[in-house]
Amino acid sequence: MSVENREPTILYCNCSYAKVVPGEVKREVLRQLSASGRSFESVADLCEMSAKRDPALPQLMQQPDLRIAACYPRAVKWLCSAAGTKLSDDAQVINMRTLTADDVISQLFSQDTAGAVNQDPKTDTVATLERNENPT
DSSP, rough: OOOOGOOOOOEEOTTTTTSSSHHHHHHHHHHHHHHOOOOOOOOSSSHHHHHHHHHHHHHHTTOOOEEEEOOHHHHHHHHHHHHOOOOTTTTTETTTTOOOTHHHHHHOSSOOOOOOOOOOTTOHHHHHHHHHHHHH
8 A cells, every 4th residue: 555545543542541531522532433444543541651651652653644632732742752752753633622523533534644633823733842842
């Protein structure tokens, strides 16, 4: 399969411990992912994986065309950093804290891979985070 036709790698975080993502959004996203027939990875909690420096985390975060249904992009990036790994450059983080389940699914399955998902400066941006981490 060529790179252009490859489906994105989808990672779903159930946010089992912090419980910061609305339960109805998590349940509906997981239901729609399961019903879609598409392959996806599901983890109980990215925060826990980071805290425990789970060896699976670097492998998950470096998947090609990675789309992560979790919370704020900055939080996911910080979790990776805390665990000593890096989020892949083309990863897209879809914020289940601020979006509806249908919007999350739409962005997970979107064929448009130009730019990162959920890059609204009012809600959270990786670009802002990177500017703050690397002042010029």
